[in-house]
Amino acid sequence: MRAADLDAVIAIDTRVTGIEKRAYWQGVYKRYGASRSEGRQFLVADAGGVVAGFVIGEVRDWEFGSPPCGWVFAIDVDPDARQAGVGTRLLAAICAGFRAAGVTKVRTMLSRDNRLILSFFRSQGMMAAPFIPLEMDA
Amino acid sequence: MKLQKNTRLALYSVLEFAADPARHIAASSIAERYDVSPHHLAKVLSELARAGVVESVRGVGGGYRFAANARRLTLLDVIQLFEDFDGRDERREGGDDTPVGRALATVLEEVDEMARATFATITLATMLRIVERHRK
Ligand SMILES: CC(C)(COP(=O)(O)OP(=O)(O)OC[C@H]1O[C@@H](n2cnc3c(N)ncnc32)[C@H](O)[C@@H]1OP(=O)(O)O)[C@@H](O)C(=O)NCCC(=O)NCCS
Numbered sequence: 128m129r130a131a132d133l134d135a136v137i138a139i140d141t142r143v144t145g146i147e148k149r150a151y152w153q154g155v156y157k158r159y160g161a162s163r164s165e166g167r168q169f170l171v172a173d174a175g176g177v178v179a180g181f182v183i184g185e186v187r188d189w190e191f192g193s194p195p196c197g198w199v200f201a202i203d204v205d206p207d208a209r210q211a212g213v214g215t216r217l218l219a220a221i222c223a224g225f226r227a228a229g230v231t232k233v234r235t236m237l238s239r240d241n242r243l244i245l246s247f248f249r250s251q252g253m254m255a256a257p258f259i260p261l262e263m264d265a
Numbered sequence: 266m267k268l269q270k271n272t273r274l275a276l277y278s279v280l281e282f283a284a285d286p287a288r289h290i291a292a293s294s295i296a297e298r299y300d301v302s303p304h305h306l307a308k309v310l311s312e313l314a315r316a317g318v319v320e321s322v323r324g325v326g327g328g329y330r331f332a333a334n335a336r337r338l339t340l341l342d343v344i345q346l347f348e349d350f351d352g353r354d355e356r357r358e359g360g361d362d363t364p365v366g367r368a369l370a371t372v373l374e375e376v377d378e379m380a381r382a383t384f385a386t387i388t389l390a391t392m393l394r395i396v397e398r399h400r401k
Contacts, residue, residue: 245386
């Protein structure tokens, strides 16, 4: 991920979600792209000079008593580049980064209704984690 | 969580076929492997054939072969052929309209939603990888 890739990342996200969030992405880039440290990763898939997708994650320590693990909190592949293995390679790359940072578990949290991305992570070998996400009105 | 007997049989069969899509497999060999009655299995297989998941092979040996897309067909797709898993249970029971009945329905719905999201996102191809992990 280079600063020059940010526009392409924003374009993919805008296309997928329908909302442009430039300030948000600049913040994400500052936190995850510019600083390589602390197990943070912001990777893009480079398809011959064109950004075909991205993945973002970080190592999280002792959240809710669980030992450090890799946390993937966004993955997106350009709709025109899907079903060609890009998502698989992005996840493999971020996992390699996590292993290099010394963690062996990778987790993520997804909307139960997003069957596309759930199917993707399942295809990569993910199973339900021993946690239950909860919410309430604050 | 428990699946009905026919549903389990259907999943066993479909995974046997999907593991080796080119091969046709005799019903008897599946019946033997999973220790089920051939008569019972025959009904399940004809239902799977009717749905286009497998196709029957005529001639010497006979049997069925896989006819679907293992990378897209999900466990829920197969389960749904044999039991009603999607949608709410419309049967009315005594006490449904009490506060406790409604509270219980909310909690049961939470469990069902989780089960549906799980079955709907595990394709046969993904399941075959899980099967591989259990071979050791
Ligand atoms: C999920 C996503 C990352 C997958 O990327 P991809 O590059 O298409 O994935 P791959 O080509 O590596 O596919 C790997 C596996 O995922 C599953 N998969 C991918 N697309 C699928 C689809 N349309 N339907 C069902 N399964 C699918 C398959 O099991 C596939 O394996 P196969 O090729 O053997 O069938 C991509 O579809 C995407 O970005 N979707 C939107 C993500 C999103 O909603 N992001 C916002 C929340 S973070």
